[in-house]
Amino acid sequence: MKLVAGAVLLLSAEQAYAHSHMVHFPYSQSASQVLLPASAALSIVGILMLIWGLVTEIRSPAKP
Numbered sequence: 001m002k003l004v005a006g007a008v009l010l011l012s013a014e015q016a017y018a019h020s021h022m023v024h025f026p027y028s029q030s031a032s033q034v035l036l037p038a039s040a041a042l043s044i045v046g047i048l049m050l051i052w053g054l055v056t057e058i059r060s061p062a063k064p
Contacts, residue, residue, distance in 0.1 A: 002053030009046030013039045 020035035 002049050002057060006046045006049030006051075006053055009042050009049060013042035013046055016042060 016035045016039040020032045020039065023031035023035075
């Protein structure tokens, strides 16, 4: 579940980054001031969740 949560957070970080560049003139600067830090924070949390999920949810190989 941690892997899925990390992937969703990374996807939302990508969407925040993309939307920060798609906003047009009157609101472009204020949108970038909000969405770029949000994208960075979501990326960091998403990567940490993925790493945590990989470390804790990897199953040991089956013994023959």
